[in-house]
Amino acid sequence: MQEMKYLSGYPAEIKKQVQVLVDNAKLADVLLKKYASVHDIRTDKALYQYVLNLKKNFLGNAEPINKVMFDNKIHVIKQALGTHTYISRVQGNKLKAKHEIRISSLFKNVPAEFLKMIVVHELAHLKEKEHDRAFYKLCEHMEPNYHQFELDLRLYLTHRDLVGELSWGGMS
Template sequence: MHRLKYISHYPSHIQHQVQELLDQNKLGTILQKKYPAIHSFQSNKALYDFAIDIKNSYMRKSSPLSKVQYSDKISALNALGLHTRISRVHGGKLKAKKEIKIDSRFKQMPLEFLRMIVVHELAHLKEMDHNKAFYQLCEYMEPNYHQYELDLRLYLTFLDISDS
């Protein structure tokens, strides 16, 4: 029996299905068929451009992003992505900067997972809490958001078990 920390809050019938797939060594094969290739956004500049394209398509009027980058440090915080708001006094004015950091593991993941986490962090520009409006915004930007989130959790479960 494997520890299913990424899906521990999902209903028990889903956890049992995942456990069966793990026991039968089928989870990795299923995920590989569904998501066969990794994306090409490997640099911080490419990631920034990718995020800005999504932002400009769906959230044109929201405040600008000053930085979007991969980070090796946020996995220590048990996070996959992180949004920050930094306010600094610049001259006589208060300047606000908004930044997004994405776990570096996403460099080696399918495009759908990268898009899902970028959409998640962009949604925090408008909605700070994980509430109904937040998830509606995520679904507006990515209609398959919830499926990709579940599949990402399965993918991370598979990676954890493969590494042990």
């Protein structure tokens, strides 16, 4: 059985099913059938607006986000797909906080569901710092299919590792 690092936390039965798909060269077919095309968010400005809209709809009273961008320095190899940073600075007698969300450039050419999953994940960190029950409950509040999208994203990353890039709706 090939190493599937993105599925390490999943039960053996799921890994076995994925291995069968990989062995029969069917994993790409499954993903492409489920997710036929990529989103159209290509710029940092469009990503920022997308993130702000999700935040407004689900986390209206959360602290403001100062910066959102695609980042080509975030690599899947380091197990990071996005980051949320929180910087506190003292300015005079006030404490100023800045929130930045950086999304791996990998997400420029994936289905909208994968982008939404990672954005929801990073937004959830505005309210919940740890990956605990409350964190995942908030993720599910913002995207009810969060866990399915996360699994499918992990399947895509596994395909990238073992076979190579997929061509979503004519793009690669």
